[in-house]
Amino acid sequence: MINYYVHGLQFTMAHAHLAFPLVWGLTAILMWIAALYLSGGIKENELKTLRIMILIYAIGFILQGIDLWALGAVQLATVLRIGYWAAKGTLFYLLSIPDLIAWLRMIGDVVAGFAAAVIIIYTLKGVIKSYKIKI
Structure with a gap:
């Protein structure tokens, strides 16, 4: 029964992220x-930064x-209040709360992207x- 109400909502994306x-x-x-x-491509002081x-x-x-998860919670409330169709449609993301939550995700994107860029640069330098x- 739970799967009926939450399958395909942003909870699934939270799991993937x-x-x-x-x-x-991280393992890779x-x-x-x-x-x-x-192999000597990365030194001890570079390990601290990494x-x-x-x-x-x-x-x-x-x-x-x-x-x-926050966006999924708003979607779930919409599913329970209106219906599944309302939480998956384009109009849902035009509402003020989902729109704000979607834009707040940019913080995590920038933080992870910055760190990934530095890791990639150090890795490429290490390979060279x-x-x-x-x-």
Whole structure:
């Protein structure tokens, strides 16, 4: 019965935004960092920066998850009050509260994006150093 009311709402997206980048994404990132550290591409002082960036990356996706849960809660209230069609339509996202929540998600996007960019730059520099690629 619960699935009938919440399937396809933003709760599903919250799960995706927490599970994929934090479980699979962080695992892949940490494997790259470990390999580059062991190959000499990343030094000890760079590891400190990367640790902070990984934490900021996780915080960004957690903020996105919180935002999507809030949007899912508003959708669920709409489903229970009006119907499933009302929570999935375009007009739902034009209402003031869902619109505000959707824009607040930008905070988590920027935080995670910033950290991901720094991680990518350090990783690419590590690959270049590790393989002694001349640019």
